[in-house]
Amino acid sequence: MARGISYLALGVAFGAAVASFAPGGATPAAPSGVDELALFSRVFDKAREFYVDKPDDNKMVVAAINGMLASLDPHSAYLDAKALNDFQTTMKGEEFGGLGLEVMQEGGLVRVVSPIDDTPAARAGMMSGDIITRIDDTPVKGLTLKEAVDKMRGPANTSVRLEVSRGAAKETREFTIVREIIKVLPVRSRLESGDIGYIRITQFNQQTFDGLQTAIAKFRFAPGGDKLKGYILDLRNNPGGLLTQSIEVVNAFVDHGQIVSTRGRTVDQFQEYDARAGADLSQGKPLVVLINGGSASASEIVSGALQDLGRATLIGTRSFGKGSVQTVLSLGENGALKLTTARYYTPSGRSIQAKGIEPDIKIRENVPDDLKGKVDTKGEASLAGHLKNGDDEKTGSEAYVPPDPANDTQLIAAVEFLHGRSPTASAKEPAHSDN
Amino acid sequence: MIRKVSYLAVGVAIGAVCAGWTPQTVSAFGQSALAAAADTYRELNLFGDVFDKIRNDYVEKPDESKLIEAAINGMLSSLDPHSSYMDAKAYRDMQVQTKGEFGGLGIEVTEEDGLIKVVSPIDDTPAAKAGIMSGDIIAGIDDTPTQGMTLDQAVDKMRGSVNSSVRLKILRGPTKTVKEFKIVRDIIKVQSVRSHVEADDIGYIRITQFTEQTADGLKSAMEKLRADVPADKFKGYILDLRNNPGGLLDQSIDVANAFLDKGEIVSTRGRNPDDAQRFNARPGGDLSGGNPLVVLINGGSASASEIVSGALQDHKRATLIGTRSFGKGSVQTIMPLGQDGALRLTTARYYTPSGRSIQAKGIDPDIEILEDVPPDLKGKDDTKGEASLKGHLTNGAEEKSGSQAYVPTDPKDDKQLIAAVDLLHGVKRADIVPAKADAAGASPAPTPAPSDAPKDAPAPAKPDAAAPN
Numbered sequence: 023m024a025r026g027i028s029y030l031a032l033g034v035a036f037g038a039a040v041a042s043f044a045p046g047g048a049t050p051a052a053p054s055g056v057d058e059l060a061l062f063s064r065v066f067d068k069a070r071e072f073y074v075d076k077p078d079d080n081k082m083v084v085a086a087i088n089g090m091l092a093s094l095d096p097h098s099a100y101l102d103a104k105a106l107n108d109f110q111t112t113m114k115g116e117e118f119g120g121l122g123l124e125v126m127q128e129g130g131l132v133r134v135v136s137p138i139d140d141t142p143a144a145r146a147g148m149m150s151g152d153i154i155t156r157i158d159d160t161p162v163k164g165l166t167l168k169e170a171v172d173k174m175r176g177p178a179n180t181s182v183r184l185e186v187s188r189g190a191a192k193e194t195r196e197f198t199i200v201r202e203i204i205k206v207l208p209v210r211s212r213l214e215s216g217d218i219g220y221i222r223i224t225q226f227n228q229q230t231f232d233g234l235q236t237a238i239a240k241f242r243f244a245p246g247g248d249k250l251k252g253y254i255l256d257l258r259n260n261p262g263g264l265l266t267q268s269i270e271v272v273n274a275f276v277d278h279g280q281i282v283s284t285r286g287r288t289v290d291q292f293q294e295y296d297a298r299a300g301a302d303l304s305q306g307k308p309l310v311v312l313i314n315g316g317s318a319s320a321s322e323i324v325s326g327a328l329q330d331l332g333r334a335t336l337i338g339t340r341s342f343g344k345g346s347v348q349t350v351l352s353l354g355e356n357g358a359l360k361l362t363t364a365r366y367y368t369p370s371g372r373s374i375q376a377k378g379i380e381p382d383i384k385i386r387e388n389v390p391d392d393l394k395g396k397v398d399t400k401g402e403a404s405l406a407g408h409l410k411n412g413d414d415e416k417t418g419s420e421a422y423v424p425p426d427p428a429n430d431t432q433l434i435a436a437v438e439f440l441h442g443r444s445p446t447a448s449a450k451e452p453a454h455s456d457n
Numbered sequence: 458m459i460r461k462v463s464y465l466a467v468g469v470a471i472g473a474v475c476a477g478w479t480p481q482t483v484s485a486f487g488q489s490a491l492a493a494a495a496d497t498y499r500e501l502n503l504f505g506d507v508f509d510k511i512r513n514d515y516v517e518k519p520d521e522s523k524l525i526e527a528a529i530n531g532m533l534s535s536l537d538p539h540s541s542y543m544d545a546k547a548y549r550d551m552q553v554q555t556k557g558e559f560g561g562l563g564i565e566v567t568e569e570d571g572l573i574k575v576v577s578p579i580d581d582t583p584a585a586k587a588g589i590m591s592g593d594i595i596a597g598i599d600d601t602p603t604q605g606m607t608l609d610q611a612v613d614k615m616r617g618s619v620n621s622s623v624r625l626k627i628l629r630g631p632t633k634t635v636k637e638f639k640i641v642r643d644i645i646k647v648q649s650v651r652s653h654v655e656a657d658d659i660g661y662i663r664i665t666q667f668t669e670q671t672a673d674g675l676k677s678a679m680e681k682l683r684a685d686v687p688a689d690k691f692k693g694y695i696l697d698l699r700n701n702p703g704g705l706l707d708q709s710i711d712v713a714n715a716f717l718d719k720g721e722i723v724s725t726r727g728r729n730p731d732d733a734q735r736f737n738a739r740p741g742g743d744l745s746g747g748n749p750l751v752v753l754i755n756g757g758s759a760s761a762s763e764i765v766s767g768a769l770q771d772h773k774r775a776t777l778i779g780t781r782s783f784g785k786g787s788v789q790t791i792m793p794l795g796q797d798g799a800l801r802l803t804t805a806r807y808y809t810p811s812g813r814s815i816q817a818k819g820i821d822p823d824i825e826i827l828e829d830v831p832p833d834l835k836g837k838d839d840t841k842g843e844a845s846l847k848g849h850l851t852n853g854a855e856e857k858s859g860s861q862a863y864v865p866t867d868p869k870d871d872k873q874l875i876a877a878v879d880l881l882h883g884v885k886r887a888d889i890v891p892a893k894a895d896a897a898g899a900s901p902a903p904t905p906a907p908s909d910a911p912k913d914a915p916a917p918a919k920p921d922a923a924a925p926n
Binding site for chain 1: 528542727788802805
């Protein structure tokens with residue numbers, strides 16, 4: 023059975039994961055579900071026989087499965103064969119032909135979260151916040167996010183026309199962009215102010231730990247261990263991914279102790295994951311982790327563990343609050359089921375479900391006027407049907423990261439902190455914040 | 458099994474019907490049926506597989522009957538907006554609505570600022586006899602405060618079996634004087650037909666829904682109107698179907714028959730050509746004495762209301778005044794599922810006598826008259842119509858969405874009603890010409906009235922928030 027900490031309702035839904043599948047033998051129905059199943063098949067039979075038009079059996083069953091899963095929680099979902107394939111592509115970090123846009127759904131339209139560096143979309147001048155209104159000749163209104171993404175993807179060297187509405191004035195622009203092979207690199211890094219290793223993880227797929235390892239090795243070589251003041255691990259707007267990868271990432275910064283535990287309904291869903299000794303690559307260098315309202319799931323496992331173990335200082339705003347684990351269960355040729363099977367707990371035993379992780383130093387970004395009110399994530403606690411977690415649930419926070427690092431208040435604070443200047447001390451909010 | 462023209466998404470949830478259902482369930486189990494059975498088995502297997510995985514592996518122990526209900530609802534809503542599953546309670550409520558009678562007190566109540574308020578006691582019911590008055594606030598039912606109850610919950614508590622009793626704590630008047638009433642429940646019939654003499658010489662009849670009581674109610678209303686107005690003075694009938702969301706198919710047929718002596722009223726067609734049914738007027742069923750008839754319709758007139766207006770229009774028996782009707786041209790059948798409630802499934806489309814389906818198109822009135830909508834309701838008074846419902850059964854290229862569904866509370870402001878009266882009085886108005894002119898061979902008369910009013914505004918109208926109990 024593949025265990026994935028799934029992707030989040032947040033957005034960027036070309037989602038998700040997998041490792042190998044267990045044979046998934048058909049469990050014989052235990053007696054208790056029999057009456058319910060009988061009721062279902064009676065309704066199914068009646069609809070097949072008496073409905074005014076001949077219904078499509080498979081569509082009815084898929085609608086039933088989706089109805090049933092939606093009644094459980096917002097993260098359980100049915101993946102048909104195609105959706106499963108897309109999910110696997112993303113989790114493997116495979117390549118595809120496309121434009122290089124991270125997108126999310128907003129008000130029935132598709133909004134650009136950000137163009138990925140060095141891709142056709144970035145070179146054509148697409149910008150964060152652009153609303154895509156038309157793809158070739160199809161209006162986006164009425165398409166699901168997945169349908170829109172499918173329309174934008176295609177073989178390399180073919181072209182696609184996008185109609186975009188930009189900014190507060192909703193200025194309409196047209197772009198014709200030629201698709202290229204896009205390789206989603208989950209880890210990007212650069213040296214920040216000459217002596218800090220900045221590492222951004224955009225998602226936890228099967229390439230993530232390898233990417234992190236390479237980045238750290240690079241910093242240890244130049245500027246080298248002596249000069250390196252520390253690391254910044256940027257998990258902002260990282261919606262999550264594979265549980266195993268998040269554990270490896272934590273282990274790259276700690277040498278011992280528990281990283282996370284998961285608990286489900288059955289005994290075999292109870293598992294504790296501890297750091298392997300000798301796996302720490304960080305040489306004890308100071309570490310700042312950046313989080314915001316878009317940091318979810320696997321990102322929260324990493325930040326929660328590093329916070330509880332006293333290994334990192336968390337800067338930013340409260341994280342999303344997705345404290346559940348989904349498992350991808352094979353349904354043979356019919357695709358797979360992504361089912362919530364466990365909750366996870368940080369080393370100190372807290373569940374972040376519908377609460378999120380509070381940063382040690384709260385710093386907010388200056389949000390441009392035309393994005394005000396649009397950059398907050400609602401957070402897990404605001405999702406209909408989310409798993410409950412006591413009385414003090416907390417909703418989302420800001421999820422805006424300025425495209426220009428020079429304006430990135432959170433990043434600047436992290437650099438100051440590592441340089442030994444306590445950044446605007448205790449959680450000062452920027453002078454002109456939006457409240 | 459019961460066949461009904463279901464009520465509509467429009468609002469007031471009232472359902473449904475009954476004629477007989479031919480026992481065709483035991484159909485042949487031929488070759489193709491066997492092949493289909495294999496496919497079905499495969500699909501059901503997939504469903505069962507998912508269900509088992511949820512039961513075994515979900516993070517919390519799931520409620521299996523809730524799971525199945527969600528599955529059934531997901532499946533049915535993928536078919537169309539009118540197919541649905543009713544659990545045991547919803548099914549009981551629907552039967553009460555359909556029957557048009559229940560054990561209760563006879564009060565129409567509404568919710569106002571979280572309080573349960575009496576709209577009016579219904580004449581000749583235990584509540585009226587006990588002295589419950591319009592405007593009374595119901596603060597407690599037996600020993601339970603109504604604070605925090607929904608209107609539905611309060612109504613449920615007040616209803617009960619005949620001869621049982623209930624205690625009401627009432628706050629009356631501006632001083633909120635507390636009064637206690639002990640009232641014995643009786644059979645309450647929901648008035649689906651109301652009538653009065655309009656302008657001294659016209660019989661006005663309003664049907665609010667098509668329940669089992671409707672045809673009888675119409676009959677008594679027509680008899681009373683004839684007794685109240687001397688035959689030589691009687692100018693005709695106004696049948697008001699505005700904001701009537703529908704109800705039982707057989708009742709709509711009886712209602713049309715009360716104005717027609719012969720001819721087809723409606724036909725229904727399901728998936729099998731053999732299932733087509735034709736409903737004709739029974740000779741002798743016409744109670745109207747051939748008097749002129751105006752039918753009032755608007756965007757809230759749906760389903761059974763559209764069967765009646767469509768039949769009367771096709772036979773040129775009535776002039777339709779108002780705005781385009783909702784456009785629900787499908788028939789739902791209620792299939793009981795034992796103690797588990799019932800399935801409401803779309804099983805047929807219906808067609809007016811001339812063979813047109815009104816599905817997602819509605820019926821256009823012969824004379825379109827728009828009401829003056831108060832500024833605070835503008836844009837909120839239009840129904841979106843069937844054509845705007847997600848997943849509706851489609852009907853060709855020229856579908857039409859909803860129209861106005863506002864009826865002024867004061868009849869003096871009711872332009873549609875005034876036009877109907879003028880028409881029956883023969884008042885010459887440029888904007889109203891009887892539909893019959895058409896039958897007489899004159900050039901088609903329909904006169905589209907001012908069409909500058911909002912046509913596609915959002916938010917369906919809520920015709921009637923009051924719930925009788």
